Amino acid sequence: MTSRAREYARRARKGIWGELRTWLFMTALVLLILFNQSDERARDRELVAGPDLVTASIEIVRNDAGEIGFLYRGRACQGVDVFARWKAVIRDATYQRLATRRGDGDYLAEDCGADPVPWRWQAFFEGDLDAPPTIPEEPFRVCVSYRSILPTDVVQRSGPFCSDVFDPNQEEEP
Numbered sequence: 001m002t003s004r005a006r007e008y009a010r011r012a013r014k015g016i017w018g019e020l021r022t023w024l025f026m027t028a029l030v031l032l033i034l035f036n037q038s039d040e041r042a043r044d045r046e047l048v049a050g051p052d053l054v055t056a057s058i059e060i061v062r063n064d065a066g067e068i069g070f071l072y073r074g075r076a077c078q079g080v081d082v083f084a085r086w087k088a089v090i091r092d093a094t095y096q097r098l099a100t101r102r103g104d105g106d107y108l109a110e111d112c113g114a115d116p117v118p119w120r121w122q123a124f125f126e127g128d129l130d131a132p133p134t135i136p137e138e139p140f141r142v143c144v145s146y147r148s149i150l151p152t153d154v155v156q157r158s159g160p161f162c163s164d165v166f167d168p169n170q171e172e173e174p
Helices: 003-049
Strands: 055-062 068-075 082-092 097-107 117-120 140-149 155-162
Touching (some): 068 140
Antiparallel strands (some): 082 097, 082 140
């Protein structure tokens, strides 16, 4: 065997080992990624099995100008930031649905203890493509619910969280 043939044979043996090492490395990497993802999904499944990821407080109020609005706060109090799709449903006093609006929101763990914030009627229902619903002329309540989606695509539904019944015809007490 010539030196050239020996060199070719040495490279061929080394090439097979190199391919085998690459194959083993890639297999180990894929397994590591899969196990890591399943660990994250398992953690997220445990998280959604517990208390609601997003909760809310909502109160219908009349501001100083006499306009109807809300004191509202959506809260993520389980120690993780959450992206959620919200649904706000306006219901009459007998709980019949009058209107529904939807939108998306980010709920931060750092806002957990924050006080409710005043919202104007139009701004509260701004998430949907439709125009804000008209304010009912009969007593009504507003309920919000959430569909929380974690980065591993684990989903939790929470709510509805409802206001007390509000009568728009009743004048505010002095």
